Amino acid sequence: MKIETAAHSDYTVISIAGEIDMYSSPELRDTLLALVKKKAATVIVNLKDVKYIDSSGIATFVEALKKMLAYKGKFKMAQVPDRVMEIFNFSKLDKVFNIYGSIEDAANS
Amino acid sequence: MKIETAAHSDYTVISIAGEIDMYSSPELRDTLLALVKKKAATVIVNLKDVKYIDSSGIATFVEALKKMLAYKGKFKMAQVPDRVMEIFNFSKLDKVFNIYGSIEDAANS
Amino acid sequence: MNNPIVITIPSHPKYLSVVRAAALLAAEISGFGTTEAEDIKHAVDEACSNVIKYAYKCDCTRKITVKFDDTQNSFQVTIEDSGSKAKLEDIKIRELDEVKPGGLGIHFIKKAFNAVVFDKKKRNGNRLLLTRYKNADEAVISKQK
Amino acid sequence: MNNPIVITIPSHPKYLSVVRAAALLAAEISGFGTTEAEDIKHAVDEACSNVIKYAYKCDCTRKITVKFDDTQNSFQVTIEDSGSKAKLEDIKIRELDEVKPGGLGIHFIKKAFNAVVFDKKKRNGNRLLLTRYKNADEAVISKQK
Numbered sequence: 001m002k003i004e005t006a007a008h009s010d011y012t013v014i015s016i017a018g019e020i021d022m023y024s025s026p027e028l029r030d031t032l033l034a035l036v037k038k039k040a041a042t043v044i045v046n047l048k049d050v051k052y053i054d055s056s057g058i059a060t061f062v063e064a065l066k067k068m069l070a071y072k073g074k075f076k077m078a079q080v081p082d083r084v085m086e087i088f089n090f091s092k093l094d095k096v097f098n099i100y101g102s103i104e105d106a107a108n109s
Numbered sequence: 110m111k112i113e114t115a116a117h118s119d120y121t122v123i124s125i126a127g128e129i130d131m132y133s134s135p136e137l138r139d140t141l142l143a144l145v146k147k148k149a150a151t152v153i154v155n156l157k158d159v160k161y162i163d164s165s166g167i168a169t170f171v172e173a174l175k176k177m178l179a180y181k182g183k184f185k186m187a188q189v190p191d192r193v194m195e196i197f198n199f200s201k202l203d204k205v206f207n208i209y210g211s212i213e214d215a216a217n218s
Numbered sequence: 219m220n221n222p223i224v225i226t227i228p229s230h231p232k233y234l235s236v237v238r239a240a241a242l243l244a245a246e247i248s249g250f251g252t253t254e255a256e257d258i259k260h261a262v263d264e265a266c267s268n269v270i271k272y273a274y275k276c277d278c279t280r281k282i283t284v285k286f287d288d289t290q291n292s293f294q295v296t297i298e299d300s301g302s303k304a305k306l307e308d309i310k311i312r313e314l315d316e317v318k319p320g321g322l323g324i325h326f327i328k329k330a331f332n333a334v335v336f337d338k339k340k341r342n343g344n345r346l347l348l349t350r351y352k353n354a355d356e357a358v359i360s361k362q363k
Numbered sequence: 364m365n366n367p368i369v370i371t372i373p374s375h376p377k378y379l380s381v382v383r384a385a386a387l388l389a390a391e392i393s394g395f396g397t398t399e400a401e402d403i404k405h406a407v408d409e410a411c412s413n414v415i416k417y418a419y420k421c422d423c424t425r426k427i428t429v430k431f432d433d434t435q436n437s438f439q440v441t442i443e444d445s446g447s448k449a450k451l452e453d454i455k456i457r458e459l460d461e462v463k464p465g466g467l468g469i470h471f472i473k474k475a476f477n478a479v480v481f482d483k484k485k486r487n488g489n490r491l492l493l494t495r496y497k498n499a500d501e502a503v504i505s506k507q508k
């Protein structure tokens with residue numbers, strides 16, 4: 001897994017590539033919780049190049065979402081690959097996460 | 110491995126996708142030797158989507174080349190991926206095979 | 219008869235990618251399509267993650283052995299460890315409607331496999347048997363037993 | 364200390380893809396870059412193909428066991444079979460300048476590994492030890508011995 005962070009004036013984009021599993025999700029968690037700590041207003045997670053996500057990756061996103069909601073921050077997802085979307089649907093999280101087709105759409109919503 | 114054959118008036122294009130190994134090379138050999146049997150004038154092997162080639166795959170190409178040269182047929186290769194080219198270089202076959210950047214270049218040469 | 223594929227990894231999360239790759243290919247070789255093979259890969263990964271977390275309590279110097287058996291009617295995956303015994307009453311299956319981190323692994327395992335059982339004959343450690351029937355009817359009959 | 368990754372497959376060419384995937388990941392986990400890991404994967408595939416062809420004479424119902432050991436100084440792959448003993452005099456290394464099918468496998472194995480030896484201690488079958496040193500100097504010293 002590779003994580004790239006791009007800070008914009010209104011939002012931060014976290015682009016993730018590769019496999020999110022029990023090995024890599026702690027690093028993802030660190031990245032997201034650092035933003036939570038700073039009370040980041042809007043975080044957009046770009047999942048375009050994610051090849052795999054397991055339950056630890058999903059748990060990480062749910063944790064970040066809940067922690068951001070607590071201070072009224074916005075946690076958004078963009079460019080979710082089909083296979084990852086299937087996993088979100090199965091987990092009944094497709095309605096819980098705010099999912100957008102593009103980073104632009106996520107930023108402008 | 111998947112093989113697609115497209116017969117044109119002057120030449121036949123064999124497009125190979127996936128991994129060429131001890132398991133799949135017999136099928137490739139059958140395809141090429143069927144063309145040799147028909148004394149096909151020009152065969153262009155499109156390697157664009159080849160992810161892996163082992164020595165059995167290379168041996169199959171060398172065999173087809175030699176059998177085609179015997180009746181003055183033309184055996185050409187197109188769109189060789191970098192990793193496959195490295196293997197050809199190492200095997201000193203880069204000078205033996207006729208390699209082109211595109212199927213068009215191979216057809217027009 | 220097909221011999222099985224067997225793979226042993228140290229109980230460190232960095233080796234889970236090896237098991238996933240083997241699971242995907244084993245499922246594909248057994249004739250499953252991409253979606254089914256991905257589901258099987260995912261389930262095996264979740265089961266091995268649970269071995270590391272619960273049977274080995276995150277001690278990453280132990281061993282996990284995963285066996286893939288392809289028969290005419292079923293695809294069976296056997297996961298063995300030498301860690302602490304799983305207590306069945308601890309394995310809670312929570313409702314997916316609650317939104318909370320955790321508790322999803324078992325759902326992914328059950329999604330891919332028709333039968334998920336711990337082998338009681340295993341003395342020390344755990345032997346988890348995951349079976350996916352190739353024929354849907356047979357799966358239903360088995361569940362009714 | 365790292366425990367090894369061990370994988371056993373039936374001696375059928377359709378399972379070579381599983382060994383290749385495991386070899387690539389094992390090499391990457393050991394810190395090799397993409398080109399080196401691809402070379403290692405290729406070498407292990409060629410060695411296993413030779414086991415099927417020569418040790419098992421294409422009987423695809425036997426077993427091949429491949430072990431990946433990562434140490435500080437080397438990456439070692441051990442390939443075991445229970446087939447007929449390799450006669451060293453049969454293993455010819457032909458010149459690459461001749462253009463002919465066959466005889467390339469050994470070259471790819473030697474490209475990826477510094478040391479390629481059959482373990483003489485193995486009673487029945489073969490145990491091929493492939494070693495790649497992580498430190499180039501050490502490889503040179505070892506070759507001079």
Ligand SMILES: Nc1ncnc2c1ncn2[C@@H]1O[C@H](COP(=O)(O)OP(=O)(O)O)[C@@H](O)[C@H]1O
Nearest residue numbers: 268269272273304308309310320321322323324
């Ligand atoms: N191999 C195992 N050994 C012991 N307990 C387990 C094992 N697998 C799962 N469990 C128990 O079942 C619960 C649910 O597992 P799971 O659905 O994978 O979710 P999570 O690991 O996120 O809690 C776990 O919290 C754990 O208590």
Ligand SMILES: Nc1ncnc2c1ncn2[C@@H]1O[C@H](COP(=O)(O)OP(=O)(O)O)[C@@H](O)[C@H]1O
Nearest residue numbers: 413414417418449453454455465466467468469
């Ligand atoms: N595992 C083995 N057991 C016995 N003989 C072998 C083994 N590997 C290679 N050989 C011998 O070495 C020769 C060269 O092997 P290789 O370079 O892989 O080329 P090829 O298999 O195409 O002939 C083979 O023809 C064979 O006689």
